Amino acid sequence: MLRGNMLIAQGGGPTVVINQSLVGAILEARKYDDIEAIYGSRHGVSGILKENFVDFTHVGDVHLEAVARTPGSALGSTRDKPDQAYCEKMFEVMQKHNIRYFFYIGGNDSADTCRIVNEEAKKVGYELHIIHIPKTIDNDLPGTDHCPGFGSAARFVASAFRGINFDNASLPGVYIGVVMGRHAGFLTAASVLAKQNESDGPHLIYTPEKNFDIHQFTHAVKEIYEKYRRCIVAVSEGIHDADGVPIMVKLAKQVERDAHGNVQLSGSGALADLLSQRVKDHTGISRVRGDTFGYVQRSFLGCISSVDKQEAREVGMHAVRFAMAGDVDGSVAIKRVGEYSVEYGLIDLSVVAGQTKIMSEDFFENDNMVNETFVKYIKPLVGNLDDVVYLDAPLVNI
Amino acid sequence: MLRGNMLIAQGGGPTVVINQSLVGAILEARKYDDIEAIYGSRHGVSGILKENFVDFTHVGDVHLEAVARTPGSALGSTRDKPDQAYCEKMFEVMQKHNIRYFFYIGGNDSADTCRIVNEEAKKVGYELHIIHIPKTIDNDLPGTDHCPGFGSAARFVASAFRGINFDNASLPGVYIGVVMGRHAGFLTAASVLAKQNESDGPHLIYTPEKNFDIHQFTHAVKEIYEKYRRCIVAVSEGIHDADGVPIMVKLAKQVERDAHGNVQLSGSGALADLLSQRVKDHTGISRVRGDTFGYVQRSFLGCISSVDKQEAREVGMHAVRFAMAGDVDGSVAIKRVGEYSVEYGLIDLSVVAGQTKIMSEDFFENDNMVNETFVKYIKPLVGNLDDVVYLDAPLVNI
Numbered sequence: 067m068l069r070g071n072m073l074i075a076q077g078g079g080p081t082v083v084i085n086q087s088l089v090g091a092i093l094e095a096r097k098y099d100d101i102e103a104i105y106g107s108r109h110g111v112s113g114i115l116k117e118n119f120v121d122f123t124h125v126g127d128v129h130l131e132a133v134a135r136t137p138g139s140a141l142g143s144t145r146d147k148p149d150q151a152y153c154e155k156m157f158e159v160m161q162k163h164n165i166r167y168f169f170y171i172g173g174n175d176s177a178d179t180c181r182i183v184n185e186e187a188k189k190v191g192y193e194l195h196i197i198h199i200p201k202t203i204d205n206d207l208p209g210t211d212h213c214p215g216f217g218s219a220a221r222f223v224a225s226a227f228r229g230i231n232f233d234n235a236s237l238p239g240v241y242i243g244v245v246m247g248r249h250a251g252f253l254t255a256a257s258v259l260a261k262q263n264e265s266d267g268p269h270l271i272y273t274p275e276k277n278f279d280i281h282q283f284t285h286a287v288k289e290i291y292e293k294y295r296r297c298i299v300a301v302s303e304g305i306h307d308a309d310g311v312p313i314m315v316k317l318a319k320q321v322e323r324d325a326h327g328n329v330q331l332s333g334s335g336a337l338a339d340l341l342s343q344r345v346k347d348h349t350g351i352s353r354v355r356g357d358t359f360g361y362v363q364r365s366f367l368g369c370i371s372s373v374d375k376q377e378a379r380e381v382g383m384h385a386v387r388f389a390m391a392g393d394v395d396g397s398v399a400i401k402r403v404g405e406y407s408v409e410y411g412l413i414d415l416s417v418v419a420g421q422t423k424i425m426s427e428d429f430f431e432n433d434n435m436v437n438e439t440f441v442k443y444i445k446p447l448v449g450n451l452d453d454v455v456y457l458d459a460p461l462v463n464i
Numbered sequence: 465m466l467r468g469n470m471l472i473a474q475g476g477g478p479t480v481v482i483n484q485s486l487v488g489a490i491l492e493a494r495k496y497d498d499i500e501a502i503y504g505s506r507h508g509v510s511g512i513l514k515e516n517f518v519d520f521t522h523v524g525d526v527h528l529e530a531v532a533r534t535p536g537s538a539l540g541s542t543r544d545k546p547d548q549a550y551c552e553k554m555f556e557v558m559q560k561h562n563i564r565y566f567f568y569i570g571g572n573d574s575a576d577t578c579r580i581v582n583e584e585a586k587k588v589g590y591e592l593h594i595i596h597i598p599k600t601i602d603n604d605l606p607g608t609d610h611c612p613g614f615g616s617a618a619r620f621v622a623s624a625f626r627g628i629n630f631d632n633a634s635l636p637g638v639y640i641g642v643v644m645g646r647h648a649g650f651l652t653a654a655s656v657l658a659k660q661n662e663s664d665g666p667h668l669i670y671t672p673e674k675n676f677d678i679h680q681f682t683h684a685v686k687e688i689y690e691k692y693r694r695c696i697v698a699v700s701e702g703i704h705d706a707d708g709v710p711i712m713v714k715l716a717k718q719v720e721r722d723a724h725g726n727v728q729l730s731g732s733g734a735l736a737d738l739l740s741q742r743v744k745d746h747t748g749i750s751r752v753r754g755d756t757f758g759y760v761q762r763s764f765l766g767c768i769s770s771v772d773k774q775e776a777r778e779v780g781m782h783a784v785r786f787a788m789a790g791d792v793d794g795s796v797a798i799k800r801v802g803e804y805s806v807e808y809g810l811i812d813l814s815v816v817a818g819q820t821k822i823m824s825e826d827f828f829e830n831d832n833m834v835n836e837t838f839v840k841y842i843k844p845l846v847g848n849l850d851d852v853v854y855l856d857a858p859l860v861n862i
Contacts, residue, residue, distance in 0.1 A: 080634040082627070105860055119860035129856060136852035138630030145635070163860065229480070229763035232536030236478040237543070241759065334740070335733010335756050342732070358733050360755030361639065365627035367850050369766065452765050454534035458527060462503055462517035462561065 068193060068393075069100045070166030072386075073119070075107040076139035076201075077172035077179060081215030082370055083378035084201050087171050088141065089134040090382025091199065092122045098390050101167060110144030110172070111179055114156045119163065134379070137365045139171075148179055153186035160194065167195050167389050171382070173202035173213075174420055177397055181419035184395050197385040198397035198415060201378070203364045206250035206424065209417040210399035211408070214381050215364075217374030217447035219246075220256035222363045223300075225451055227260035230357075231267040231298060232454060238296035239353025240287055240345050241267070244338045246363060247302040249422045251275050252444075253363075255429070255436045257300035259448055267298025270434045274304040275425045278313055283341070284348040286434055291351055303337060303358075313337060334358070371449045377408065384410040406446035466591060466791075467498045468564030470784075471517070473505040474537035475570035475577060477601065479613030480768055481776035485569050485597050486539065487532040488780025490520045496788050499565060508542030508568070509577055512554045517561065532777070535763045537569075546577055551584035558592065565593050565787050569780070571600035571611075572818055575795055579817035582793050595783040596795035596813060599776070601762045604648035604822065607815040608797035609806070612779050613762075615772030615845035617644075618654035620761045621698075623849055625658035628755075629665040629696060630852060636694035637751025638685055638743050639665070642736045644761060645700035647820045649673050650842075651761075653827070653834045655698035657846055665696025668832045672702040673823045676711055681739070682746040684832055689749055701735060701756075711735060732756070769847045775806065782808040804844035 072095050076084060088106075095101045104122040107113035120141070122130075133140045148156065160168070170180050180198040187194045200207050203219035223245055234241045245254040251273020258271060269290045272278055290297040306312045314337045338356030345354045381398045388394060396412040403409055429440035470493050474482060486504075493499045502520040505511035518539070520528075531538045546554065558566070568578050578596040585592045598605050601617035621643055632639045643652040649671020656669060667688045670676055688695040704710045712735045736754030743752045779796045786792060794810040801807055827838035 076634070080631050103860075106855075106857065117860075117862045119862075120855065120857035121860045122857055125857045129853070132851070132853040133855050135850070136630055136854075137627045138632075139634035140855040142636075143634040225765040226760045226763075229535045229765040230759055232534055233478050233759055233763035234536075236474070236537035236541040238540075334737050334754060336737060339732050339734060339737075355759060356732060357758030357760060358756060359760065360641075360757075361628055361631055361753060362624045362755060362757065362760070365624075365631035367623040367627045367852065452533070453530070454765065455527070455530040456534075457504075457518065457531050457538040459504065459518035459520055459523045462501075462515075462519045464515045464517075 067100045068166050068195065069102065070164045071103040071105060072101045072167040072169070073105045073107055073160070073165045074169040075110045075113065075171070076141050076143050077110040077170060077176035078143060078145065079203065079364060080137065080139040080143055081201055081203050081364055082137040082218045082366065083215055083375050084171060085136055085140045086134045086375055086378035087199050087201060087214060087382035089130045090379040091169050091386050092130060093127065094383040094386040098386070100390065105163065105165070106141045109142035110146060111148055111156065112144040112146045114159050115152065117159050137367060145175070147175065148182055150186060153183055156183065157187065157190060157192045161192065166193060169197050169199055169385050171199040171201050173204065174207055174418060174422060177207070177415060177418035178420035181415040184415060195389045196395045197389050198418060199381050199385045200398060203253055204247055204250050205252035206422045207418050208421045208423040209397065209413040211402040212400060212447055214374060214378035216252065217371035218369065219253055219364050220444060221371045221448045222366050222369045223253055223256045223359065224259035224448055225369060226359065227257040227268055227298065227300060228451055228454065231260055234267060234296055234298055237353070239355060240291060240297045240299070240351055242299045242301060242338055242341050242356040244301050244303055244356070244358040246359065247274060248304040249274050250424045251302045252425060254300050254302040255425065255440060256444055256448065258436050258441060259444065259451065262453070265294055268300040269294070269297050270299045271436055272299070272301045272305050272434055273425060274302050274306060276433045277308040278305040280344060284344055287345050288349045291349065301337070301341065371447060373447055373449060380410060388412045465498045466564050466593060467500065468562045469501040469503060470499045470565040470567070471503045471505055471558065471563045472567040473508045473511065473569070474539045474541050475508040475568060475574035476541060476543065477762060478535065478537040478541055479599055479601050479762055480535040480616045480764065481613055481773050482569055482599050483534055483538045484532045484773055484776035485599060485612060485780035487528045488777040489567050489597065489784050490528060491525065492781040492784040496784070498788065503561065503563070504539045507540035508544060509546055509554065510542040510544045512557050513550065515557050535765060543573070545573065546580055548584060551581055554581065555585065555588060555590045559590065564591060567595050567597055567783050569597040569599050571602065572605055572816060572820060575813060575816035576818035579813040582813060593787045594793045595787050596816060597779050597783045598796060601651055602645055602648050603650035604820045605816050606819045606821040607795065607811040609800040610798060610845055612772060612776035614650065615769035616767065617651055617762050618842060619769045619846045620764050620767045621651055621654045621757065622657035622846055623767060624757065625655040625666055625696065625698060626849055626852065629658055632665060632694055632696055635751070637753060638689060638695045638697070638749055640697045640699060640736055640739050640754040642699050642701055642754070642756040644757065645672060646702040647672050648822045649700045650823060652698050652700040653823065653838060654842055654846065656834050656839060657843065657849065660851070663692055666698040667692070667695050668697045669834055670697070670699045670703050670832055671823060672700050672704060674831045675706040676703040678742060682742055685743050686747045689747065699735070699739065711738070769845060771845055771847060778808060786810045
């Protein structure tokens with residue numbers, strides 16, 4: 067058995083339960099004699115280069131549990147993407163600290179980092195076990211039924227739209243809510259859970275899985291508005307035209323890209339504003355409002371799915387168990403069993419690394435609405451929302 | 465004692481607890497023999513003209529309690545502002561239905577409606593008792609310590625910023641969150657409750673009580689960023705320059721106004737985007753994100769202050785008690801007693817009607833931060849937020 071120190075880090079966008087995975091892995095690692103010290107790297111792989119490590123070995127359980135309940139990445143995050151030179155420096159530092167187990171909590175970019183580090187480690191003959199621990203509010207990792215972090219963000223989105231539905235019923239008009247999601251529409255589609263009745267919003271759901279046509283969009287809004295005198299729309303920030311050009315990029319004066327080449331889509335209200343203006347201009351509807359949910363949806367305090375919290379903890383624990391069970395590298399995956407329980411498995415890093423899973427065609431009723439199959443898929447991950455009601459009182463005779 | 469039917473309605477922007485006031489008034493009214501039927505008008509005063517009434521007299525308590533828990537205005541809302549002709553039509557309909565008690569749940573515009581209706585009723589000799597039941601997330605009504613609806617919206621804002629603080633600590637940069645608030649900065653300033661430590665965000669709070677200078681703003685952001693390597697800013701949508709021109713109006717191509725002459729500030733991300741772009745252009749900081757909290761802050765399911773919920777119920781109950789206690793009209797006001805309980809009183813409609821209370825100078829530490837006096841004022845209204853923590857682990861020696 068490989069004996070040495072363990073290093074854990076967090077990459078990419080944080081979630082409200084990402085620290086559950088961190089703490090799950092730390093507490094589990096303490097059970098194994100072959101893991102000597104338990105280190106954390108600050109701001110993902112970038113902390114390795116800077117030799118910016120903290121020592122979890124003797125940190126108290128009560129403090130760790132408080133960290134687990136805290137949104138954001140407790141160790142700090144990064145969007146760095148290591149190349150060969152970057153990896154060489156990492157191994158130098160890792161060797162110095164006798165790191166033999168490396169756990170990286172993150173999405174597909176972080177899994178890609180794991181793959182690169184793993185390949186480079188093999189090339190230079192540095193003995194290292196690498197396990198990727200999945201996390202993403204986008205739910206876009208292949209090989210796993212769903213991703214920790216998604217259920218809680220989906221709970222925020224669904225709760226928000228359920229509230230918005232009643233706000234919009236009070237002062238009718240068109241409401242457009244822009245939800246995070248670059249390539250995959252899972253989070254936007256989660257808004258469907260807001261619906262208690264057919265006539266409830268969101269009435270239209272636009273995800274990146276389908277090409278977005280602005281004319282069809284305004285037409286659909288008008289049609290719904292004529293039927294219900296109001297219309298609520300959920301839109302992914304990543305919607306794009308038939309050529310694959312994001313609607314957002316089409317209008318942004320300048321775009322910002324991270325080290326993985328991703329264009330910044332979040333942190334701007336431009337898409338909601340453009341769509342609102344379009345509806346105003348082309349339908350004659352006067353009350354049109356556009357909101358962009360922004361960073362609140364991945365960090366809001368007090369909107370955590372209990373299933374998500376539990377699974378985020380368990381993927382961290384299982385990552386350590388898998389690493390200690392043999393000479394393996396990989397990514398922890400969740401397998402759904404029945405309705406509803408899960409099992410954890412280890413899949414090849416290449417399945418996840420840099421790959422994006424989008425919503426299956428089976429989940430769509432049509433281009434702007436998801437179906438019952440999707441609701442059945444997502445409901446256990448989000449949990450029940452509060453039931454709220456429309457006023458039901460007899461009309462006064464006139 | 466005046467005997468007849470009661471009519472209740474809701475005006476202006478909804479809150480998550482506005483239906484508590486509605487249900488409080490209905491249930492209380494059932495105790496009085498002089499109130500015969502209990503009617504509700506759909507979409508505020510506009511429902512009176514359309515004779516669009518529902519009959520609450522025999523609606524079950526269990527259903528009413530479910531309505532009370534539902535965000536938004538259950539009866540529907542309006543932004544109509546009655547003039548003399550409007551009032552004449554209202555009295556015709558009211559007379560037909562023998563309405564002798566009228567309760568209007570709303571903000572300063574709705575209080576203004578009450579004042580106008582009251583004056584016109586006196587002019588034409590229509591015997592009617594009018595009570596305004598306060599509601600607004602802006603907390604900007606004079607004569608009352610605070611307004612029902614504010615505490616829950618403030619809880620949303622504070623919870624959001626506490627989460628954002630940890631998200632931003634994970635991936636440091638500048639974060640600008642735009643909060644609702646046209647003239648009064650209470651809701652934006654509520655973000656201060658997110659802070660557990662001095663170094664926590666929000667680091668800067670900009671409200672409409674102070675003139676906004678874009679150069680001072682970028683300078684302040686840069687200064688905080690140099691100190692903490694990150695900066696979180698809370699900004700009211702209604703911030704304006706020294707001439708009183710809203711920063712939002714300065715850039716909007718076209719502005720929308722309601723019947724009360726208010727410019728539409730909400731439902732657009734333009735202000736956050738402008739400020740973010742300014743910071744990027746003038747500080748050289750690359751990671752700058754702007755969010756606009758939007759309608760979610762006044763309708764989010766599952767973020768209700770228990771004090772706010774209770775008080776919203778009680779202002780509704782007291783409105784009926786005051787109306788039945790004598791020949792009075794007025795607006796229900798909350799008086800703070802000790803730390804912390806409240807008493808309810810009735811104040812003259814003219815105190816509230818069309819008037820705006822802004823934050824007292826005593827609440828400010830300086831132009832971009834509130835002080836402990838404000839925290840002491842607001843904390844009981846919002847309640848405690850979840851405590852969350854930064855990771856505290858020893859550094860690894862290098």
